[in-house]
Amino acid sequence: MNIYEISMKSYNLKKMKHFYTNILQMELIVEEEHIFSVMAGTTRLNFERDFQQPYYHLCLRTNESYFDKMYEILKGMNILLENEAGETSLFWKGKQMYFTDPDGNVLEILERDYHYKGAVPFGWFDIGEIGIPSSSVKDFRHELAPLVPDQIKEIKSENFAFYGDEQGVFVLVREGRCWYPTQRPASIHPLKITISGERSLNWNHPTLPYSIKIKPI
Numbered sequence: 001m002n003i004y005e006i007s008m009k010s011y012n013l014k015k016m017k018h019f020y021t022n023i024l025q026m027e028l029i030v031e032e033e034h035i036f037s038v039m040a041g042t043t044r045l046n047f048e049r050d051f052q053q054p055y056y057h058l059c060l061r062t063n064e065s066y067f068d069k070m071y072e073i074l075k076g077m078n079i080l081l082e083n084e085a086g087e088t089s090l091f092w093k094g095k096q097m098y099f100t101d102p103d104g105n106v107l108e109i110l111e112r113d114y115h116y117k118g119a120v121p122f123g124w125f126d127i128g129e130i131g132i133p134s135s136s137v138k139d140f141r142h143e144l145a146p147l148v149p150d151q152i153k154e155i156k157s158e159n160f161a162f163y164g165d166e167q168g169v170f171v172l173v174r175e176g177r178c179w180y181p182t183q184r185p186a187s188i189h190p191l192k193i194t195i196s197g198e199r200s201l202n203w204n205h206p207t208l209p210y211s212i213k214i215k216p217i
Helices: 013-023 064-076 137-144
Strands: 003-010 027-031 035-040 043-049 057-062 095-100 106-111 124-134 160-164 169-174 191-197 201-204 210-216
Touching (some): 013 043, 064 095, 106 124, 124 191
Parallel strands (some): 057 106, 191 210
């Protein structure tokens, strides 16, 4: 599944806009009093002002050269997150790093192959992962099963599961589990996601502030 669009809440809206447009160098496509939108490659990312400070986890994908450029910028800002060995430059099927934005969201950048048509851009490819906490990973997987096929074969547990495919993944975690590599427990905040699929569908979770829209490929 491709992740087309993500809508999240934001507390420090002005600082967030500066960070995503000036530091992460994403294209600003909407700017209003209580909302702004940027393009993270092919994924649209919307932030709406909130009076509480929610936080999320998402993963940006790009190539090695743009990864290296962002690493130097974020390292200079001293916002890279260290793993248990004190490292900030990591590797998982490609180069990997974690950092935080002004709202405290735990962000990840992965070096990956470009799976879209056309020339490889010097910039962001897309958002490949979005974190979704719930009280039960197993129950949430069952609720997703009729909506989105799961092709991920990696180990799944009661506290954590990758759900989706190589093009896009929901990172399902149990509420309270810490987002790697921090000691900050995952918590539930409003989230709207638009993904690709075989049929048109609008789905709202019965009890949690989550909605998923599916658009045919």
